[in-house]
Amino acid sequence: xxxxxxxxxxxxxxxxxxxxxxxxxSMSENESNEEEKIVETGGKEKxxxxxxxxxxxxxxSEDENECTIETNPKGPLFSDENxxxxxxxxxxxxxxxxxxxxxxxxxxxxxxxxxRLIDMxxxxxxxxxxxxxxxxxxxxxxxxHLPTMEELENEENRVVSPSEIRSRxxxxxxxxxxxxxxxxxxxxxxEYIHQLASDLSELYGYLPELMEYxxxxxxxxxxxxxxxxxxxxxxxxxxxNTLKARRKDxxxxxxxxxxxxxxxxxxxKVGLKIIESPVPMGATPEYLSGHYMLQSAASMCxxxxxxxQPNEKVLDMxxxxxxxxxxLAQLMRNKGVIIAxxxxxxxxxxxxxxxxxxxxxxxxxxxxxxxKLGKKFPHxxxxxxxxxxxxxxxxxxxxxxxxxxxxxMDVKKNSHLQKELLLAAIDALNHKSKKSGGVMVYSxxxxxxxxxxxxxxxxxxxxxxxxxxxTLDFGKPGFIRxxxxxxxxxxxxxxxxYPHVHNMDGFFVAKIQKLSDGKxxxxxxxxxxxxxxxxxxxxxxxxxxxxxxxxASAGKETLKPNKNAKNDHFSIPPSFPKKKSNAKVTKPxxxxxxxx
Amino acid sequence: xxxLTEDETRTLFVKLTxxxxxxxxxxxNRSDERHCFRLIKDRVYYVSESIMKTANSVRREDLLHxxxxxxxxxxxxxxxxxxxxxxxxxxxxxxxxxxxxSSEMSFLYGNHVIKSGLARMTENTPQYAGVVVYSMSDIPxxxxxxxxxxxxxQTLEPSGNVVLHQSDxxxxxxxxxxxxx
Numbered sequence: 149x150x151x152x153x154x155x156x157x158x159x160x161x162x163x164x165x166x167x168x169x170x171x172x173x174s175m176s177e178n179e180s181n182e183e184e185k186i187v188e189t190g191g192k193e194k195x196x197x198x199x200x201x202x203x204x205x206x207x208x209s210e211d212e213n214e215c216t217i218e219t220n221p222k223g224p225l226f227s228d229e230n231x232x233x234x235x236x237x238x239x240x241x242x243x244x245x246x247x248x249x250x251x252x253x254x255x256x257x258x259x260x261x262x263x264r265l266i267d268m269x270x271x272x273x274x275x276x277x278x279x280x281x282x283x284x285x286x287x288x289x290x291x292x293h294l295p296t297m298e299e300l301e302n303e304e305n306r307v308v309s310p311s312e313i314r315s316r317x318x319x320x321x322x323x324x325x326x327x328x329x330x331x332x333x334x335x336x337x338x339e340y341i342h343q344l345a346s347d348l349s350e351l352y353g354y355l356p357e358l359m360e361y362x363x364x365x366x367x368x369x370x371x372x373x374x375x376x377x378x379x380x381x382x383x384x385x386x387x388x389n390t391l392k393a394r395r396k397d398x399x400x401x402x403x404x405x406x407x408x409x410x411x412x413x414x415x416x417k418v419g420l421k422i423i424e425s426p427v428p429m430g431a432t433p434e435y436l437s438g439h440y441m442l443q444s445a446a447s448m449c450x451x452x453x454x455x456x457q458p459n460e461k462v463l464d465m466x467x468x469x470x471x472x473x474x475x476l477a478q479l480m481r482n483k484g485v486i487i488a489x490x491x492x493x494x495x496x497x498x499x500x501x502x503x504x505x506x507x508x509x510x511x512x513x514x515x516x517x518x519x520k521l522g523k524k525f526p527h528x529x530x531x532x533x534x535x536x537x538x539x540x541x542x543x544x545x546x547x548x549x550x551x552x553x554x555x556x557m558d559v560k561k562n563s564h565l566q567k568e569l570l571l572a573a574i575d576a577l578n579h580k581s582k583k584s585g586g587v588m589v590y591s592x593x594x595x596x597x598x599x600x601x602x603x604x605x606x607x608x609x610x611x612x613x614x615x616x617x618x619t620l621d622f623g624k625p626g627f628i629r630x631x632x633x634x635x636x637x638x639x640x641x642x643x644x645x646y647p648h649v650h651n652m653d654g655f656f657v658a659k660i661q662k663l664s665d666g667k668x669x670x671x672x673x674x675x676x677x678x679x680x681x682x683x684x685x686x687x688x689x690x691x692x693x694x695x696x697x698x699x700a701s702a703g704k705e706t707l708k709p710n711k712n713a714k715n716d717h718f719s720i721p722p723s724f725p726k727k728k729s730n731a732k733v734t735k736p737x738x739x740x741x742x743x744x
Numbered sequence: 745x746x747x748l749t750e751d752e753t754r755t756l757f758v759k760l761t762x763x764x765x766x767x768x769x770x771x772x773n774r775s776d777e778r779h780c781f782r783l784i785k786d787r788v789y790y791v792s793e794s795i796m797k798t799a800n801s802v803r804r805e806d807l808l809h810x811x812x813x814x815x816x817x818x819x820x821x822x823x824x825x826x827x828x829x830x831x832x833x834x835x836x837x838x839x840x841x842x843x844x845x846s847s848e849m850s851f852l853y854g855n856h857v858i859k860s861g862l863a864r865m866t867e868n869t870p871q872y873a874g875v876v877v878y879s880m881s882d883i884p885x886x887x888x889x890x891x892x893x894x895x896x897x898q899t900l901e902p903s904g905n906v907v908l909h910q911s912d913x914x915x916x917x918x919x920x921x922x923x924x925x
Contacts, residue, residue, distance in 0.1 A: 401881070430917070431917060433848060433852065433879060433883060433885070433913070434883075436852065436913040436914060436916055436917065437883045437884065437885070437913055461798070485794065485795050485798045487798070487802070493808075496808055497808075499808075500808055500809045500813075501916060503809070504812065504813065504827075504828035504916075505913075505916050507831055509791075509792075509811055509812055510792075510795060510811070511809075511810075511811075512795060512798060512799045512802060512807070512809070512810050512811075513807075513808035513809045513810075514802045514803075514806045514807050514808055515806045515808060516802075516803075516806050524801075525801070
């Protein structure tokens with residue numbers, strides 16, 4: 149047994165060596181066939197088991213050879229000395245049990261070897277993953293190179309693909325997000341922004357000055373979102389005409405025609421969003437019989453903010469084609485009067501048609517110049533809606549020609565017109581109205597500051613008005629400052645809507661209340677204003693004196709002096725601060741009596 | 745804007761009576777507020793008195809329309825009803841015709857209503873009486889003139905005219921906007 153064990157040990161050693169050689173072979177095989185192994189894990193296992201069998205067979209044959217050599221010369225077949233007959237030839241497991249010591253060690257080596265191989269594979273994978281990580285980190289922390297003037301000139305010679313421009317835009321946005329760490333050392337922030345502006349205007353087709361304006365208003369990443377959203381259409385929305393139909397019935401009727409729709413939002417009881425329609429929405433029998441009107445969500449907001457009541461006198465200064473006018477009439481339940489004004493006759497014809505189609509009976513259509521309405525209808529209206537003509541920078545998704553046709557000059561011209569219209573509207577308001585006290589809404593479909601906050605701020609300085617809340621709880625508050633301009637803080641009550649935030653057209657809504665017929669706001673402290681005020685009040689008071697005399701003779705009620713005493717400052721010398729005005733109420737009368 | 749002369753008023757009422765019969769009194773003597781007829785550039789408008797007073801302050805050249813336009817007077821003095829009057833016509837209509845959904849669109853294109861498209865008709869409609877056309881869901885589609893009396897319509901062949909088309913709501917799409925004022 150000992151001899152045998154020795155020889156078997158030596159043979160085991162030889163086997164080990166051969167096994168090691170085999171290992172090396174299999175290792176190299178493993179390395180080359182890694183991919184195949186990953187794919188065919190089942191096959192891999194088979195391979196191992198096959199190899200095991202193979203090697204076991206080798207062991208077996210060798211052992212058998214040993215046994216046959218040894219048993220034959222010694223004695224009878226079945227004895228304790230010769231235990232070969234106990235060994236079943238085909239059963240490998242029993243082989244393992246019989247061969248203690250070296251053979252088992254060899255088998256363990258086998259298993260160990262396999263597990264070691266697997267461990268080594270896993271290690272290799274981990275290292276590869278680490279290498280990839282470090283590679284990607286290196287890529288991302290790589291500093292983006294802003295093209296210089298020469299490189300840009302070279303660019304003009306070749307065709308730059310839109311995807312390249314887009315990737316450059318995104319890289320610049322990344323740099324601007326963390327400017328300190330991601331910038332190139334010798335390039336300034338304005339260079340990056342300039343490059344961003346030119347890239348954005350090239351990619352989306354805008355005039356460069358418009359893009360620079362948006363960047364100054366919004367900031368880099370928001371401008372990108374805004375411009376991207378302006379390229380995509382807003383959903384189609386209809387407004388139920390409650391004079392003729394209810395939203396539920398209309399929705400059912402339209403769904404019967406195959407239209408898929410949803411209620412618009414929780415702030416609107418009449419809006420419906422059209423998701424898909426096999427029939428043209430502007431030609432259904434329901435449309436023709438005036439059950440609904442095609443109107444965007446943003447256009448509903450100024451009317452909701454104005455909130456007209458039945459039996460009021462309302463003016464819509466820029467009414468064509470009549471979407472907001474009909475909504476006003478709907479809220480007033482066809483009671484009261486609405487004057488729908490617009491400068492252009494062609495567009496007003498559409499207003500007339502829409503009024504008839506929708507069954508509105510209270511509208512008077514006319515074609516005045518809105519700027520003259522202040523003198524034609526002074527202090528007449530309870531509520532006024534001024535949806536001013538504007539550059540349309542918020543509705544680019546509907547009219548892409550705005551991108552190239554509107555310049556900053558056009559925007560400023562519009563601003564001038566809007567200021568005139570707004571002042572005329574304020575003059576036409578009746579601040580003594582019982583119902584609302586003279587309320588108006590100023591709205592535009594533009595996102596520029598020239599046409600929105602500036603116009604309202606101008607009116608604040610020129611008329612005795614105050615800005616009140618629009619009652620629209622969604623929407624972003626208006627700007628209070630922009631570059632070097634500072635606006636009145638109440639402008640934060642105005643509301644702005646954006647296509648990239650609210651999925652509505654770009655819109656601006658401001659609700660204004662008229663406090664008095666005065667030409668200037670009384671809280672201003674400048675002496676110039678006070679002087680102007682005094683002059684005007686002198687004129688006013690002289691007229692009022694005349695009126696009072698006439699009224700007194702006719703036996704009518706006279707104007708109470710106290711009510712307008714605030715306005716009668718003419719006795720106060722210009723240097724006096726206004727805060728003391730209330731205390732001086734009695735003085736005017738003395739002077740008046742002595743003067744008259 | 746001026747009130748109608750007697751002749752004009754008579755022509756108007758004769759025309760309206762064709763469609764409304766005696767209900768025309770309801771238009772003149774209303775329970776809620778007095779309404780009146782006014783003329784702007786040959787078109788007749790039906791409007792409440794308070795609105796009319798407000799409209800008086802608007803300059804003649806600038807005034808486009810007031811209230812509801814019923815129709816216009818032609819050069820030869822006859823009165824022609826417009827589709828814009830449909831609401832009042834359908835409110836007080838004497839003779840009504842209901843049209844099947846299949847021939848709704850045909851009528852909206854301006855074709856006459858033929859027997860195969862007819863669903864219902866009021867009894868005792870005399871021939872050439874003013875008739876208001878409705879869809880099966882009771883939406884007024886337009887108006888016209890009965891080509892045959894109700895009894896004759898029953899014996900008519902399927903392609904025969906039942907209602908001669910005069911005006912329909914499809915006109916809002918067919919460029920009648922220029923015709924509004």
